[in-house]
Amino acid sequence: MATDKVVETVIVGNYVEMETEAKPKEGMKSRISKLFWHGGSVYDAWFSCASNQVAQVLLTLPYSFSQLGMLSGILFQLFYGLMGSWTAYLISILYIEYRTRKEREKVDFRNHVIQWFEVLDGLLGKHWRNVGLAFNCTFLLFGSVIQLIACASNIYYINDNLDKRTWTYIFGACCATTVFIPSFHNYRIWSFLGLVMTTYTAWYLSIASLLHGQVEGVRHSGPTKLVLYFTGATNILYTFGGHAVTVEIMHAMWKPQKFKAIYLIATLYVLTLTLPSAAAVYWAFGDMLLNHSNAFSLLPRTPFRDMAVILMLIHQFITFGFACTPLYFVWEKAIGMHECKSLCKRAAARLPVVIPIWFLAIIFPFFGPINSTVGSLLVSFTVYIIPALAHIFTFRSATARENAVEQPSKYFGRWVGAYTINVFVVVWVLVVGFGFGGWASLTNFIHQIDTFGLFTKCYQCPPPALPASPRPHGLNATAAAPPHHPFNHTRSP
Numbered sequence: 001m002a003t004d005k006v007v008e009t010v011i012v013g014n015y016v017e018m019e020t021e022a023k024p025k026e027g028m029k030s031r032i033s034k035l036f037w038h039g040g041s042v043y044d045a046w047f048s049c050a051s052n053q054v055a056q057v058l059l060t061l062p063y064s065f066s067q068l069g070m071l072s073g074i075l076f077q078l079f080y081g082l083m084g085s086w087t088a089y090l091i092s093i094l095y096i097e098y099r100t101r102k103e104r105e106k107v108d109f110r111n112h113v114i115q116w117f118e119v120l121d122g123l124l125g126k127h128w129r130n131v132g133l134a135f136n137c138t139f140l141l142f143g144s145v146i147q148l149i150a151c152a153s154n155i156y157y158i159n160d161n162l163d164k165r166t167w168t169y170i171f172g173a174c175c176a177t178t179v180f181i182p183s184f185h186n187y188r189i190w191s192f193l194g195l196v197m198t199t200y201t202a203w204y205l206s207i208a209s210l211l212h213g214q215v216e217g218v219r220h221s222g223p224t225k226l227v228l229y230f231t232g233a234t235n236i237l238y239t240f241g242g243h244a245v246t247v248e249i250m251h252a253m254w255k256p257q258k259f260k261a262i263y264l265i266a267t268l269y270v271l272t273l274t275l276p277s278a279a280a281v282y283w284a285f286g287d288m289l290l291n292h293s294n295a296f297s298l299l300p301r302t303p304f305r306d307m308a309v310i311l312m313l314i315h316q317f318i319t320f321g322f323a324c325t326p327l328y329f330v331w332e333k334a335i336g337m338h339e340c341k342s343l344c345k346r347a348a349a350r351l352p353v354v355i356p357i358w359f360l361a362i363i364f365p366f367f368g369p370i371n372s373t374v375g376s377l378l379v380s381f382t383v384y385i386i387p388a389l390a391h392i393f394t395f396r397s398a399t400a401r402e403n404a405v406e407q408p409s410k411y412f413g414r415w416v417g418a419y420t421i422n423v424f425v426v427v428w429v430l431v432v433g434f435g436f437g438g439w440a441s442l443t444n445f446i447h448q449i450d451t452f453g454l455f456t457k458c459y460q461c462p463p464p465a466l467p468a469s470p471r472p473h474g475l476n477a478t479a480a481a482p483p484h485h486p487f488n489h490t491r492s493p
Helices: 028-036 042-053 057-068 070-104 116-124 126-155 164-180 184-212 226-239 243-251 262-291 303-335 343-363 369-394 398-402 414-452
Strands: 005-012 015-022
Touching: 042 184, 042 243, 042 262, 042 303, 057 070, 057 184, 057 226, 057 262, 070 116, 070 226, 070 243, 070 262, 070 369, 070 414, 116 126, 116 243, 116 369, 126 164, 126 243, 126 303, 126 343, 126 369, 164 303, 164 343, 184 243, 184 262, 184 303, 226 369, 226 414, 243 303, 243 369, 303 343, 369 414
Parallel strands: none
Antiparallel strands: 005 015
16 A cells, blocks of 8 residues: 655744654554664764764774874864864754755755755855865765775784775675665664764774783874875864754754754764874874774784674775765756655666766775865865855845844844854964965875875785795704895885
């Protein structure tokens, strides 16, 4: 029997939301499907935000601390965590404004997923749409690339029989199965499990590092160079810039107007994972992290570490889906398949999106440095500068401010305070994030290319052990010492 659907109008202040609610079918299958598959609550949104925000960057933050030093590393996490929460709040305000205006015009979004570039188009015009679409898609593309690189980097630490490039091929095929997940509604169980996995990994890093203790002769000399300092800072900028999918997560909610504080609460939880783990690993290993961008590489292999690696692999598969699903939507809309009701047809149409991601992960396997480069050049505009400017220009007139669906809180100083914060965000990120950060991260990225080369087979892998030379006969014969190979300059063919 076809499911009866009821369209309900919910009025919250000036906000009119069209919800489609399906009467649940009787039976165990329906209840299980609802429990694991159909999400849309505030809790689902919180799990999605927290799970998506702290993915593989958890493993690179100790590397950033070695570049920044302990104090700067902690302060930048707190600062960019708050800044990211503010711009996520702005995106949510603009989404509600756009959706309210459209629904007053009787536009029905039940079979359409609203995306950030459409919000910009509806509020500010096609030029804003084009800029937002270009930055958002490029960032999400490289965000997916980073997850794929991280999969290969992590699995290598429990199985080095294959090089990282081969693992990238394998995990590219595995991640391609995300084409079968229709939308963010269907990430309910995955978001929950993803956050459990990163929580385990973060506390494993903290506890294992403390139990390991400081290595002999440990040094904590950071910061030593401006290039390294701003490279580390932009990796943290990237860490708290995971709200490029905010609009899609909001659209998956039954009541999107309740999103406003969710990202901030998610960020506060994420900080309880990132601060202790990064600080503990840096305390234990110090400057050694400058040559080890993946924290797993320094910790001894144990069943607990293997479990953390496996859980992070599963989580990176989930985060790949988070980053790639908005790209699937854009591609579907471009080829006219977005409102197709056949899941198999939509999945087949989505496959071409995965191919360039796969290819780029093989070209640039620089786990760690690529995060900072993406952070400075793409995240800076996508989730910091553009949302702040969009909020300023959307409400630049007195009429727009008076008729705004959501008024700025008195705690932010109303409109004057909101505009002041927005200008500060734009100037700071433009100068420090994009300017200094772009210079530093590109310099470091080019250095990785010069050192390892494009299409490198096994980035930052230890050199293969040389076969033992035949031992000469004689009582006094001694074996020659093996040649020294600096870890950070290993170049695979």
